[in-house]
Every structure is written in C-alpha cells, then in structure tokens.
Amino acid sequence: MASKLQPIVVFLCLSSIFVRQSAAGQCPMSGTSSGRRSLKQAGPSLQFGFYSSSCPSLDNIVSDKITWYTNEDGSTPAKLLRLFFHDCVAGGCEASILLNSNGAGPAERDAPISATLEKFNVIDDIKATVEAQCPGIVSCADILALAAVHSVRLVGGPTFSIDLGRRDGWNSYASTATSFAPLSTFKVDALLTNFGNIGLDQTDLVALSGAHTIGEIHCTNFADRYQGSSPFPDWNFGNEMYNYCSNYGASPDFATLNRKTFMETLTPNFFDAQYFVALTQGRGMMTSDQELYNDWRTRPLVEAFAADRNYFFDSFVSSMQKMGRLGVITGTDGVIRKQCWASP
Structure with a gap:
C-alpha cells in the first residue's frame, strides 16, 4: 500500500503571515506583496453591537440568507467558516480573501491554497441585500465574520456574538495566502x-x-x-x-x-x-x-x-x-466596499 x-x-486552513493596509497607503489590490509584517490583536474600536443603530437589520439579514443557502446546500456553513479563517490568516480579518485578481497579479482567492474555497457568492448576495437597506455602512469583513458566527450556530454549535467595526482592505496578494502556511x-x-x-x-x-x-x-x-x-x-x-x-x-x-x-x-x-x-x-x-x-x-x-x-x-x-481581531482595519482606515469582490 x-x-x-x-x-x-x-495547506491547512490557518497560515501565519499578515499584511496590513490603510487608505493612507493604497497600493494595487493584487500582485506581489512587500513590507510584510506580523500582525497581532487589533487596537481600539471593535465593538459588540456596532451596527445596532446604523443597520439594525444586519443580523437578521445574515441569518436568513445563510439559513436559505444551507437549506439548498448543507455544506454551506463549513465553507463559510473556512472562508473566515482564510481571510483572518492572510492579511488580517479585512475581507482580502474576497477580492478578485486584477492586472497587477493574482489575489488571495486565486492562490493554490485557496483553490477549494467556495461560497463567495453567498457573501456577495448578503452584501447586496445589506447595501440595499444600509448603503455604505457595513463592511465585507464584518459580513464575513457574522456569516461565520451564524454558520456555527446553524449546525448546532454555540450561539455567540462577535465584536464588529472592521473596515475593508484594499490589497490582496496570492503570496500572502501561501507564505509560511502550516x-x-x-x-x-x-x-x-x-x-x-x-x-x-x-x-x-x-x-x-x-x-x-x-x-x-x-x-x-x-x-x-x-x-x-x-x-x-x-x-x-x-x-x-x-x-x-x-x-x-x-x-x-x-x-x-x-x-x-x-x-x-x-x-x-x-x-x-x-x-x-x-x-x-x-x-x-x-x-x-x-x-x-x-x-x-x-x-x-x-x-x-x-x-x-x-x-x-x-x-x-x-x-x-480572538482570531477575529487579528489585523483588522478600523476607524477611518480602509474602506467600505460596495461589492466585496472589487476594490474601490
């Protein structure tokens, strides 16, 4: 035998290299990264109930959408949870895993380690629905975090909250998704x-x-x-x-x-x-x-x-x-993408 x-x-679902980006230091959304540095826990600004006033329907939208998609395909929760892992371990929890590649080079989602990632369409659908009700308010990074939380709950796991207030990143590098991964x-x-x-x-x-x-x-x-x-x-x-x-x-x-x-x-x-x-x-x-x-x-x-x-x-x-706080972009840094797959 x-x-x-x-x-x-x-590669496992969890890797060990992070990249931080901000609106003040924009660079191409994909390609070969440089100046890579390790990221630890986020500083200030993530909060529980961050959107309670600005988008009170957010939690119900995410829950309803994931329930619908899970009824269509029972593998949906595991795949959304995996997307969240991949996002947080490649550049921090700032939705870089959702960005498409462009002419500058391949993005994280097109790296070899990401070949089996699925359910990007679920996040895109949730984002479109959220934008219709709360335009320009909720980041793709927070939608992905909430999707992971509701996915765990929906298949019998713990019901819990996650602090929100993440902003979306500008950059996505295939090399970040693969470098030094376990x-x-x-x-x-x-x-x-x-x-x-x-x-x-x-x-x-x-x-x-x-x-x-x-x-x-x-x-x-x-x-x-x-x-x-x-x-x-x-x-x-x-x-x-x-x-x-x-x-x-x-x-x-x-x-x-x-x-x-x-x-x-x-x-x-x-x-x-x-x-x-x-x-x-x-x-x-x-x-x-x-x-x-x-x-x-x-x-x-x-x-x-x-x-x-x-x-x-x-x-x-x-x-x-704890993982959801790694490398987040908050405050006035980063952006709120209108579409999760496209950098502004």
Whole structure:
C-alpha cells in the first residue's frame, strides 16, 4: 500500500503571515506583496453591537440568507467558516480573501491554497441585500465574520456574538495566502510556532482545530498517512479510508479520483465535540489533526474537549473572537466596499 502512494502535502486552513493596509497607503489590490509584517490583536474600536443603530437589520439579514443557502446546500456553513479563517490568516480579518485578481497579479482567492474555497457568492448576495437597506455602512469583513458566527450556530454549535467595526482592505496578494502556511503534515512543534507567529496560543490551536468537526476533506490531504511516518493509529479506519480514496487500489495515488470525505465521519454536518473524540480513537484525518492527541502538550485539551462539549464551545468562542481581531482595519482606515469582490 505505502509504496504506491506519492506523498502530497497541502495547506491547512490557518497560515501565519499578515499584511496590513490603510487608505493612507493604497497600493494595487493584487500582485506581489512587500513590507510584510506580523500582525497581532487589533487596537481600539471593535465593538459588540456596532451596527445596532446604523443597520439594525444586519443580523437578521445574515441569518436568513445563510439559513436559505444551507437549506439548498448543507455544506454551506463549513465553507463559510473556512472562508473566515482564510481571510483572518492572510492579511488580517479585512475581507482580502474576497477580492478578485486584477492586472497587477493574482489575489488571495486565486492562490493554490485557496483553490477549494467556495461560497463567495453567498457573501456577495448578503452584501447586496445589506447595501440595499444600509448603503455604505457595513463592511465585507464584518459580513464575513457574522456569516461565520451564524454558520456555527446553524449546525448546532454555540450561539455567540462577535465584536464588529472592521473596515475593508484594499490589497490582496496570492503570496500572502501561501507564505509560511502550516502544512497538513506538521506536528505540534511546527503548529505552535505558526500560531504563535500570529498571536495565537496553544489553546487557540486546539480549539480552532475543532472547526474540523464539520466539512469535507480531499483524500490528497492525508495521503502522507500511508507513507509510514504518521500512520492512522486505528489501522482499520485507515484501511477503510485508503479503500475509499483509491477505489480499492484502482487509483492508489489518490489524486486521480480526487475524492472527498468528511473531516469527521460520525456527525459530519453537526458542530459538536466528536472531532476530539475521533482523535482519541486514532481517527484524525490529517497528521496535523492526530498529532494534537499524540503530543503530550496538546493531548490534555483534546481529552478535555472530547469529554465536555460545553468546555470546547466556550474555548472555541473565545478563540474565534480572538482570531477575529487579528489585523483588522478600523476607524477611518480602509474602506467600505460596495461589492466585496472589487476594490474601490
């Protein structure tokens, strides 16, 4: 089995490089970035209830739209949550992931790491509806943040609020989306370094990884598990995945069939703590998932989350709010885009 597979590594949903931009320092919306620097937590100005007076219908609009799209396609919540992750870890939470490429070069959404991102159309639709009721008020960055919050709630996860007041960025660089991103083959040392570089800690690493309790994964993302360096502890489960991904050996390189499976196979469309239970059973899909249980530093949190869903939910909410403050643009910096895919 192992000799037939070629190792393929892919980027995780969370990377470690940020770029900040402001209206005072405009530059092309896409291309090759320079002057890149690490961003930490936002300074002042994000607030809970930021739009309570200026756009009181905002929350209902976002909730109604996501509910409708989820009824049409049950994978919508996981994909919107992933969009928010990708935005925050590539330039900060300023909606750069939504910008189209232009003549200056490829934007984040066209980087290799972004190839499987979807549901941009959902954010565009929400933005159009919001603009019709509250023109020029609500940023795409805040719409994306709210979409993630409502997506988690809609599939059984915690109901929570996120502070708002983000402005939209001008720039989007494909290189920002890929540089120094953690790989699916990373173990805990490398993961902690990457998360530490952006101001997130060990608890954030484990709690945010819990988002893998919903959604899908391409088989190529865990092909390295069959090379011997990081095998599935549950051998029967690993063999089951191999048979599915290779069509019982017909396409042992995995990429030929390009099949997808669920990140967590027992309750894949329900946001719960089952992801952590799966790790304790040796059923983590990616090396970077299973290593959270294998490593003595992160195992206690995995076990605690597996045993107590409410503890996981509380930690996840805290880490989501913390991540949502990374690299934001506020005040009079940045812009409020009329269309999320187009820089003014």
